[in-house]
Amino acid sequence: xxxxxxxxxxxxxxxxxxxxxxxxxxxxxxxxxxxxxxxxxxxxxxxxxxxxxxxxxxxxxxxxxxxxxxxxxxxxxxxxxxxxxxxxxxxxxxxxxxxxxxxxxxxxxxxxxxxxxxxxxxxxxxxxxxxxxxxxxxxxxxxxxxxxxxxxxxxxxxxxxxxxxxxxxxxxxxxxxxxxxxxxxxxxxxxxxxxxxxxxxxxxxxxxxxxxxxxxxxxxxxxxxxxxxxxxxxxxxxxxxxxxxxxxxxxxxxxxxxxxxxxxxxxxxxxxxxxxxxxxxxxxxxxxxxxxxxxxxxxxxxxxxxx
Amino acid sequence: xxxxxxxxxxxxxxxxxxxxxxxxxxxxxxxxxxxxxxxxxxxxxxxxxxxxxxxxxxxxxxxxxxxxxxxxxxxxxxxxxxxxxxxxxxxxxxxxxxxxxxxxxxxxxxxxxxxxxxxxxxxxxxxxxxxxxxxxxxxxxxxxxxxxxxxxxxxxxxxxxxxxxxxxxxxxxxxxxxxxxxxxxxxxxxxxxxxxxxxxxxxxxxxxxxxxxxxxxxxxxxxxxxxxxxxxxxxxxxxxxxxxxxxxxxxxxxxxxxxxxxxxxxxxxxxxxxxxxxx
Numbered sequence: 188x189x190x191x192x193x194x195x196x197x198x199x200x201x202x203x204x205x206x207x208x209x210x211x212x213x214x215x216x217x218x219x220x221x222x223x224x225x226x227x228x229x230x231x232x233x234x235x236x237x238x239x240x241x242x243x244x245x246x247x248x249x250x251x252x253x254x255x256x257x258x259x260x261x262x263x264x265x266x267x268x269x270x271x272x273x274x275x276x277x278x279x280x281x282x283x284x285x286x287x288x289x290x291x292x293x294x295x296x297x298x299x300x301x302x303x304x305x306x307x308x309x310x311x312x313x314x315x316x317x318x319x320x321x322x323x324x325x326x327x328x329x330x331x332x333x334x335x336x337x338x339x340x341x342x343x344x345x346x347x348x349x350x351x352x353x354x355x356x357x358x359x360x361x362x363x364x365x366x367x368x369x370x371x372x373x374x375x376x377x378x379x380x381x382x383x384x385x386x387x388x389x390x391x392x393x394x395x396x397x398x399x400x401x402x403x404x405x406x407x408x409x410x411x412x413x414x415x416x417x418x419x420x421x422x423x424x425x426x427x428x429x430x431x432x433x434x435x436x437x438x439x440x441x442x443x444x445x446x447x448x449x450x451x452x453x454x455x456x457x458x459x460x461x462x463x464x465x466x467x468x469x470x471x472x473x474x475x476x477x478x479x480x481x482x483x484x485x486x487x488x489x490x491x492x493x494x
Numbered sequence: 495x496x497x498x499x500x501x502x503x504x505x506x507x508x509x510x511x512x513x514x515x516x517x518x519x520x521x522x523x524x525x526x527x528x529x530x531x532x533x534x535x536x537x538x539x540x541x542x543x544x545x546x547x548x549x550x551x552x553x554x555x556x557x558x559x560x561x562x563x564x565x566x567x568x569x570x571x572x573x574x575x576x577x578x579x580x581x582x583x584x585x586x587x588x589x590x591x592x593x594x595x596x597x598x599x600x601x602x603x604x605x606x607x608x609x610x611x612x613x614x615x616x617x618x619x620x621x622x623x624x625x626x627x628x629x630x631x632x633x634x635x636x637x638x639x640x641x642x643x644x645x646x647x648x649x650x651x652x653x654x655x656x657x658x659x660x661x662x663x664x665x666x667x668x669x670x671x672x673x674x675x676x677x678x679x680x681x682x683x684x685x686x687x688x689x690x691x692x693x694x695x696x697x698x699x700x701x702x703x704x705x706x707x708x709x710x711x712x713x714x715x716x717x718x719x720x721x722x723x724x725x726x727x728x729x730x731x732x733x734x735x736x737x738x739x740x741x742x743x744x745x746x747x748x749x750x751x752x753x754x755x756x757x758x759x760x761x762x763x764x765x766x767x768x769x770x771x772x773x
Contacts, residue, residue, distance in 0.1 A: 271589030287497035288597035
């Protein structure tokens with residue numbers, strides 16, 4: 188449904204995208220994760236037909252974003268990172284304008300506007316000026332506008348920015364509901380826990396490249412990975428030496444009497460590690476294996492302080 | 495109807511300036527009429543109400559008419575960049591351009607909405623001055639054809655300034671830059687063209703001094719006056735000038751202003767198409 192092949196985009200001397208490739212199948216919710224300046228917004232803008240790439244190919248629902256931009260826009264909903272609003276328009280007028288802009292006519296127009304009003308929870312405030320709405324309301328208004336023409340593909344660039352916790356939960360539920368209706372979604376966000384909750388797949392982007400495969404190779408994935416938090420007594424150097432000697436284990440970080448170990452495999456492998464360490468004479472006071480979170484993965488790939 | 499036009503007109507008429515500007519505009523034009531009438535009736539307050547016998551009403555009417563259409567052009571040229579040069583930059587500043595560009599609106603529709611809204615307000619101001627001009631009819635010396643010709647040329651000039659303003663607006667990110675450049679262009683075509691024509695004519699006359707045989711200064715050739723064809727005030731006056739040559743001067747001016755309108759409109763539409771990174 189979303190295809191990007193070897194996309195390159197240069198801003199003067201900076202390569203915003205450097206051979207980025209991605210394929211999102213119909214019905215997926217894919218999270219796009221990477222540090223600031225990694226190329227997330229550039230990629231989304233290219234897919235949304237706002238920016239032209241220098242080389243490569245990008246397509247939405249089989250339509251080339253450069254060759255058939257109108258066909259792309261007809262099936263695409265785009266929510267920018269900082270969405271703008273016409274504050275001097277009334278709520279209903281705002282939806283009516285975008286219904287007209289998407290050529291929604293006749294009875295479908297009225298139905299689309301009513302649906303958008305209901306979705307944004309602003310039916311009772313349809314005649315109010317947009318400028319009088321709260322930030323959360325405005326965010327809902329923009330999201331409802333993005334969905335007005337019932338797009339089959341959604342590109343969401345930091346959709347949770349500025350939302351309070353309740354609004355964030357509502358947004359997550361809405362995204363899940365849309366996905367259940369068959370909408371394919373590419374979502375960029377720094378809120379990793381949200382992405383972990385809703386996405387079917389995560390794509391890592393760094394310096395304009397899709398590094399998901401590299402990251403998986405570096406950490407031994409796609410096999411399952413567990414992260415074990417181990418607390419022990421005694422000499423730390425000796426314990427670290429024992430851990431490093433264990434098969435399928437990798438020290439992520441350590442401090443004092445605590446070591447964080449990544450184990451390739453599942454609970455069997457974790458149990459084997461525990462037996463191995465006990466056999467080596469390590470006095471363990473806590474051994475806590477859990478699945479590696481997106482935050483763990485992010486920290487491992489992009490660096491940052493240990494948890 | 496193009497949804498952009500409906501949206502723009504609705505938003506424009508909600509602004510406070512929608513009623514403040516016509517009020518100020520008509521106030522200034524009313525002042526111009528009073529002043530011109532006062533001056534053209536020998537400049538005394540008393541004579542303004544009892545004109546001297548040797549002054550024809552038609553002469554006063556023509557003087558008032560010329561003063562009004564020239565002042566009107568100057569005022570509208572000052573206002574045109576306000577309506578046009580911020581029209582697209584405001585969409586960039588309030589981050590709404592992305593919503594327009596990712597909808598099914600074409601760049602032409604976006605441009606047409608902005609251009610029509612800017613022109614409609616200027617036309618509203620132009621039409622609102624008709625009652626002021628009606629005074630000239632009561633004095634005589636001016637016909638409906640003169641008014642129509644003046645309005646037609648004024649509209650052509652305003653359309654070209656509107657198109658230049660929209661081009662600046664499509665090019666720059668911020669309204670302040672776009673408006674400043676548009677005003678610079680307005681000043682250039684109003685002042686620099688006159689200075690350029692004067693300098694070219696002076697230079698030509700210096701090279702062609704008065705001969706004893708002719709005893710009169712020869713007129714410089716017409717092409718030296720070419721910069722004036724871009725001068726809005728010269729263009730407006732040319733409408734009432736007697737016809738010289740195959741193509742009347744007003745037609746040359748009109749063609750130039752229309753060409754500028756088309757050129758800058760096409761450039762603006764291209765810019766809207768390409769300026770997704772500013773969205």
